[in-house]
Amino acid sequence: MAQILKGAEVVKALNEQIVADSKALKERGVEPTLAVVRVGQRGDDISYENGAIKRAQELGVAVRSVVLPDNSTTALLVETLEDLNANPGVHGVLMFRPLPKHIDEDLVRNTLVPQKDIDGITDLSLAGVFANTATGFAPCTAQACMEILRHYGFELRGRKAVVVGRSLVIGKPVAMLLLAEHATVTLAHSQTVDLPEVVSEADLVIACVGRAQMINADYLAPGQVVIDVGINVSEDGALVGDVATQEAEAIVEAVTPVPGGVGTVTTSVLFKHVVQAATRLPGA
């Protein structure tokens, strides 16, 4: 049976480091602070925000909520982000998306300076991921995959990795992060020919395809490490990943569960980035 790579263990280790780093920052007079920008009153945004506030308190990170009305203009959002860019007391900014349709989301997201872009939403942050420089931050979910692999001690150098999915949020950045760790990376997508064969030849599989349990026994091979990024609701209403976990468990060496895998680690990565952003400040 495969090893189950539980997110909770990774979260515990990350959180201990975040608490220690935020304590050290406070001793130097810097209170690491996250601003959360929310437009409107969407229930899932509010519940994520409440969860983040609770987690932040446990980690010693301050949170400021900036709530704007549904009918906010692009200009108001740009102005709000410019204020947060200029505010030395704010180190990271999380903006809930998608924004309402009448707002120019590309203009708004690229207003944020990459130094405060702790969820990797700006083109400059993504350029930093591609150039392997600390310009901004990688998207948290992509980084969460790397934290899991690092925590469980999987060597990436020289290994064959297949990333299934090429979105800007996960697939492309995680491929670049794996490349930076010297893996040999294949980026697969909906037009990839013979996908089961391509996936079965990898040592490491990152499934970020957005299709419930698509990566099943036909795609998997003994010895593989499988990171399941997917969050889908199955026909019977259960939360499932992009990997058919039970089939995977009988074949591969290790696999992340859903729920309790990548998603669990993502919020800790967000706060790790806030503390890193505060630490990168000149004089901090």
Ligand code: NAP
């Ligand atoms: P997305 O933007 O829809 O991208 C999906 C990617 O999968 C696309 O590149 C698409 O290829 C590819 N794809 C779709 N069907 C395919 C098929 N049959 N064969 C091969 N490739 C196929 O999704 P996303 O935003 O990257 O999210 C991916 C998954 O991660 C979703 O389940 C989402 O819910 C989950 N997610 C998890 C977290 C977390 O914290 N764990 C956070 C965000 C998202 P093309 O480019 O060719 O269309």
